[in-house]
Amino acid sequence: MHTGEYSEFKNGLLDQAAPLRARIRSGEHTGTTSGMAHSLVQGNVVILPADWAADFLMYCQNNPVALPLIGVSEPGNPALPELGHDLDIRTDIPEYQVFRSGERTETASDIRDLWQGDFVTFVLGCSFSFEDALIRAGLSIRNVEQRSNVSMYRSNIATRPAGRFRGNMVVSMRPFSGADAIRAIQVTTRLPKAHGAPVHIGDPSLIGIGDLNAPDFGDPVTIRSDELPLFWACGVTPQIALENARPPIAITHVPGKMLLTERLNEELAVL
Incomplete structure (x- = not known):
């Protein structure tokens, strides 16, 4: 061009x-x-x-x-x-x-x-910015496909306090097959101002999430048997800090x- x-x-x-x-x-x-x-x-x-x-x-x-x-x-x-x-x-x-x-x-x-x-x-x-990059890379985003809000969860990952602000991280989740998960990591790593690479992949219980079908914010999405949940840091995190x-x-x-x-x-x- x-x-x-x-x-x-x-x-x-x-x-x-x-x-x-x-x-x-x-x-x-x-x-x-x-x-x-x-x-x-x-x-x-x-x-x-x-x-x-x-x-x-x-x-x-x-x-x-x-x-x-x-x-x-x-x-x-x-x-x-x-x-x-x-x-x-x-x-x-x-x-x-x-x-x-x-x-x-x-x-x-x-x-x-x-x-x-x-x-x-x-x-x-915001992670919605990297959703656009993922779609342009040929990946399908489940919450976009289902015309729903992204699934967001309170985690046990602590943030670093500052003054009166503290709290655990909120994460957003998008499921991908193994090959697509690798590509999603590559794409989002290039976008640190949109949260960058995932902070966790796989077993949600390791970051304090009990039920992927019951997000704390947003909507649940379909996760297929051959897919892994990928979790990114989320801009709802400061709302937890405001509560505290x-x-x-x-x-x-x-x-x-x-x-x-x-x-x-x-x-x-x-x-």
Whole structure:
């Protein structure tokens, strides 16, 4: 592909983002974003008061696999221009989860009424970005096939604490045959800002998961007899840390319902 053709192709991909966010902003799309916005980076979101931001930033730095940071806002500013030219973090996620003193108290489709002048937004890389890379590599993603949310589980894998934040890792699971599992590892290893390679393969009990058919977040998916479950670090991990840290208020995405950005997945790749 020539340079001009590639630029046109890239611009065409980037042009997907604003219309998709407009559908979310209007309430037309309220479901999972898995399989949406091909080739575009999707992000997990954590919104905190400014006096909690330094601790959370250190928590991200201590745990780059589970919390790969791709964007931070100015205090009180709902825009993240490096991730989207018209992005408004108060309206552009399909569903928000509100935490009060560590408790999940309510969900909302719009948080303008909850917005505070000291809020800082953190955007973290998401495994939905590497799903796109896996599909382009010829692999089938079960939750995309079944039009369901990805299966996510609380694990016994500890994160490295920072300030008031601590907790175990949440992992997402996708099943593959042996040969496809090897290819999936190769593909995702190149995407550290989208959680990178799996953190565990095989027996779920070794990481504290009792029943793959009962995920803590998301939906169960079919696992065939010739398939292995592969587990990746998940951007729901900070929600466990919020439960433990108990800030007076915090807002996140509902698991599986991500922020769509105007950055390409290839920008996150390690060559």
